Amino acid sequence: MPHVAQRTSVFSESVIREMTRLAIIHGAINLAQGYPDFPAPAFIKQAAIDAINADINQYAITWGSARLRAAIAGKTRRFYGLDLDPDREITVTCGATEAMMAVMLAVVEPGDEVIVFEPFYENYVPDAAMSGARLVFVTLHGPDFAIDPDELRRAFSAKTRAIIVNTPNNPSGKVFTRGELEQIAALCQEFDCFCITDEIYEHILYDDHEHVVMATLPGMYDRTITISGLSKTFSVTGWRLGYVLAPPILSNAVRKVHDFLTVGAPAPLQEAAAIAIETADDYYPELRGMYAAKRQVLLGALREAGFLCHSPQGAYYIMADFSALGFEGDDTAFAHHMIKDIGVAPVPGSSFYRAQPGGHSGGASLVRFTFSKSQETLETAAEKIATL
Ligand SMILES: Cc1ncc(COP(=O)(O)O)c(C=O)c1O
Numbered sequence: 001m002p003h004v005a006q007r008t009s010v011f012s013e014s015v016i017r018e019m020t021r022l023a024i025i026h027g028a029i030n031l032a033q034g035y036p037d038f039p040a041p042a043f044i045k046q047a048a049i050d051a052i053n054a055d056i057n058q059y060a061i062t063w064g065s066a067r068l069r070a071a072i073a074g075k076t077r078r079f080y081g082l083d084l085d086p087d088r089e090i091t092v093t094c095g096a097t098e099a100m101m102a103v104m105l106a107v108v109e110p111g112d113e114v115i116v117f118e119p120f121y122e123n124y125v126p127d128a129a130m131s132g133a134r135l136v137f138v139t140l141h142g143p144d145f146a147i148d149p150d151e152l153r154r155a156f157s158a159k160t161r162a163i164i165v166n167t168p169n170n171p172s173g174k175v176f177t178r179g180e181l182e183q184i185a186a187l188c189q190e191f192d193c194f195c196i197t198d199e200i201y202e203h204i205l206y207d208d209h210e211h212v213v214m215a216t217l218p219g220m221y222d223r224t225i226t227i228s229g230l231s232k233t234f235s236v237t238g239w240r241l242g243y244v245l246a247p248p249i250l251s252n253a254v255r256k257v258h259d260f261l262t263v264g265a266p267a268p269l270q271e272a273a274a275i276a277i278e279t280a281d282d283y284y285p286e287l288r289g290m291y292a293a294k295r296q297v298l299l300g301a302l303r304e305a306g307f308l309c310h311s312p313q314g315a316y317y318i319m320a321d322f323s324a325l326g327f328e329g330d331d332t333a334f335a336h337h338m339i340k341d342i343g344v345a346p347v348p349g350s351s352f353y354r355a356q357p358g359g360h361s362g363g364a365s366l367v368r369f370t371f372s373k374s375q376e377t378l379e380t381a382a383e384k385i386a387t388l
Pocket residue numbers: 034094095096097098121166169170198200228229230231237240241242
């Protein structure tokens with residue numbers, strides 16, 4: 001029998017989706033996968049219905065409909081002061097997921113090193129495997145997921161092609177400060193490498209935390225590739241809409257990969273996304289307020305039950321340390337216990353850390369919960385967590 005390609009053997013099926021499956025089998029509340037169980041805003045849904053009825057149903061331009069690229073350019077100018085050419089610097093993709101894969105395939109040569117902070121969003125591992133990148137990890141240290149500047153510097157070398165920065169961060173809830181981004185920017189310039197940012201949670205921030213866009217820092221525009229999308233901001237994870245902002249030479253390479261991966265994102269949904277972005281400036285503060293309230297419900301329930309958790313500064317996840325609960329076993333055993341016996345599904349912390357020799361992992365006493373759920377779901381989950 002012929003065998004399958006080696007590159008598929010270095011990653012396994014998403015642990016997050018596996019937890020979702022277990023949650024369904026055991027009837028547990030799914031606080032594992034980061035998608036809302038509440039309705040998407042009416043304005044974006046109506047715009048999609050109207051677009052289908054108006055017969056915007058054929059292939060859009062490969063790099064995104066003109067209206068959506070113009071809307072993204074307008075928003076990027078209003079919010080971040082970046083003036084982008086929609087014809088040459090913006091590419092619409094099938095989600096931030098495709099965006100990241102297309103970017104890695106476009107800029108990484110096999111054997112190049114790509115730096116990633118851990119805990120990390122699990123997709124970066126298969127992205128690296130497919131593109132041939134070797135990941136170099138820099139650990140964010142608890143309880144507040146701080147960067148050690150010496151460790152960060154040691155990660156860079158002549159082989160570094162890029163660093164991936166996800167802010168606001170999944171799973172830690174960290175929002176990188178301007179000072180931290182400046183440190184990273186200085187190293188990118190010294191070692192002449194790219195910065196790939198994943199800013200999918202750019203509008204989900206708490207307290208007075210500010211989203212700083214790496215591409216706006218001095219000297220960074222030409223070497224930064226910014227990824228974002230609609231999934232989280234507009235609660236439409238199933239629509240598969242993301243985008244890449246990058247200087248023309250980089251955008252050109254990304255567009256070529258994107259064209260042959262997917263041709264383009266769904267045309268009627270791009271129209272709806274354009275209308276949503278054109279009109280949503282007042283919606284973003286509402287979104288923040290909604291998630292701030294949800295954060296308090298879950299944080300309160302977890303702390304009450306004895307978890308140690310750092311309050312997230314952005315995104316919609318809580319990394320919770322269960323070591324004070326007296327449970328004998330690792331994060332995977334604890335997650336299974338939560339699903340089967342308590343009725344609430346988290347994700348084992350180790351899925352966000354590299355596997356260490358001997359099976360040890362940085363996340364062995366952690367599980368991640370999402371609070372991207374309705375008030376009712378969160379309150380029921382809180383009652384169940386209280387039985388721990
Ligand atoms: C950090 C991060 N990047 C990207 C994605 C995927 O986004 P999309 O739905 O646009 O593919 C997620 C989804 O959970 C995420 O947490």
